[in-house]
Amino acid sequence: MSEKSSKPRYVIVAGEASGDILGANLIESLRKRCPDALFEGIGGPLMEAQGFQSLVPMDRLSVMGLVEVLGRLPELLKIRKHVYTNCLDNPPLAFIGIDSPDFTLPLERKLKDKGILAVHYVSPSVWAWRQKRIFKIKKSVDLMLALFPFEMPIYQQHGIPVVCVGHTLADDIPLMCDRAVARAQLNMGESNAPVFAILPGSRRGEVERLAPLFIASMSEILRQQSDVRFIIPAVNDDRREQITELLNAANVDAIVVNGQSRDVMIAADAILLASGTAALEGMLVKRPMVVAYRFTKLTYAIMSRMIKVPYVSLPNLLANKALVPELIQDKATPKNLASTLLRTWKAFEADQEIQQTYLDLHLMLRKQAGDTAAEAIVNLVEKTHMRKGN
CATH class of the missing domain: 3.40.50.2000 (Glycogen Phosphorylase B;)
Known part of the structure; x- marks a missing residue:
């Protein structure tokens, strides 16, 4: 990752190919609003084509299944600690975790506790299973970006800021x-x-x-x-x-x-x-x-x-x-x-x-997902800065 810079900076973590698609689209839309912004974290080739700098290859996070994760756990924890330390050393405008909730949500919670804005893009399947996760999500995110309308009610019921952005594939x-x-x-x-x-x-x-x-x-x-x-x-x-x-x-x-x-x-x-x-x-x-x-x-x-x-x-x-x-x-x-x-x-x-x-x-x-997500993130950053008097 880059050295400290005075330029605005977002740290984004995407764990698989679908997240790479969303991340690339989001970076393109954020750059329209902030042309000199830096984008770093973990992402794939589509994000890198947008000028994103990835700490490790994205496929190191691509693992599925409760049992399958166990063999990779030490490596995953090491990667997560590296991203966390990087954010503390050089705080971004916001941290954005794209999907991969078992990796990104604990990281978001730790960063939020340190005063760094935490955004989660792609709702975990909390409406489908492990529903008590909603309480951990509330402690972990400042904003949830949901892809689908049926995901909205559970966040609204628990007072979690949420925006439905649609899906970039539909666009x-x-x-x-x-x-x-x-x-x-x-x-x-x-x-x-x-x-x-x-x-x-x-x-x-x-x-x-x-x-x-x-x-x-x-x-x-x-x-x-x-x-x-x-x-x-x-x-x-x-x-x-x-x-x-x-x-x-x-x-x-x-x-x-x-x-x-x-x-x-x-x-x-x-x-x-x-x-x-x-x-x-x-x-x-x-x-x-x-x-x-x-x-x-x-x-x-x-x-x-x-x-x-x-x-x-x-x-x-x-x-x-x-x-x-x-x-x-x-x-x-x-x-x-x-x-x-x-x-x-x-x-x-x-x-x-x-x-x-x-x-x-x-x-x-069809909601122009990248633009809708970028607008929600920028609004969150601006409101937070205004509240802090920056």
């Missing part, structure tokens, strides 16, 4: 996406055969756990519909090599590309994906999809007793109904995934209700 993705253009950009050639996008996640552990299941599902799909073509986006070279090895071992053909996950989804006739932000993106590009996920047995045993909502995917949570099929844990078998995806694909074109719901949700989330 960036057109209301109608051209499948033919996407296929041309991916050099897929001309063919009338259906194309299914397969997205087994971005983390090594996710791919290790889900890709064999998804590849077995691909074999089952081909047994029922032999002309289907598959395309898989890999987040980086390592994941591409990992996926390619699994495909070769299973003797299944697929196009594997680096990145371009949005183009891959737009090019597809249907999508099989891991639960997460990808499900939101699949909804925004208006494609039929099936959401599937498997946790480790211990993680699932713990989480399944704590979750208080009937759905895990964002499209279903936003619609408050079973908009897209969810096959989680034991329900996620190759036969179930294949038959559900084929059935969902074949029914989609004639289903005007789901297509209209996709569009309505897209419009609801």
Whole structure:
């Protein structure tokens, strides 16, 4: 990180690819309001392209699951202490934690206790599980930036300042996406055969756990519909090599590309994906999809007793109904995934209700997220400075 400077400074921590997207968009919007501001902390390539300086590679924070975190705990605590010390040595206008609540919220609480403004961008799933966290959140943040309208009430009920900013993906993705253009950009050639996008996640552990299941599902799909073509986006070279090895071992053909996950989804006739932000993106590009996920047995045993909502995917949570099929844990078998995806694909074109719901949700989330978030942060900083008489 940089040495002390008289320039205004924000410290931002993003822990995974979805946070990198939000962080880059936020930095761009903050810089419009404060052109000479410095941005430091932990972020990914999109944030770095905006001039952000990252202390460690962002993927050092990318770990999911209650059990999986334990093996990385000493390293994560060391990184968190480093960021905390840096903020104390050179206090920023505000600290902004983007998602990754188990890492960022304790850091925000310590910084808030030291008089540094703490903003959290992306509401933890406090409305879904571990609901008593709301009391810790209240002690940890000066402002919550929520992505979705259904998240607002719990913060308002507990007197926590909150602003709904929508999602930058809804701003960036057109209301109608051209499948033919996407296929041309991916050099897929001309063919009338259906194309299914397969997205087994971005983390090594996710791919290790889900890709064999998804590849077995691909074999089952081909047994029922032999002309289907598959395309898989890999987040980086390592994941591409990992996926390619699994495909070769299973003797299944697929196009594997680096990145371009949005183009891959737009090019597809249907999508099989891991639960997460990808499900939101699949909804925004208006494609039929099936959401599937498997946790480790211990993680699932713990989480399944704590979750208080009937759905895990964002499209279903936003619609408050079973908009897209969810096959989680034991329900996620190759036969179930294949038959559900084929059935969902074949029914989609004639289903005007789901297509209209996709569009309505897209419009609801279009709030110019980066600008809305930046305005809320700047307003918080200015009010705080005025109150302190600076």
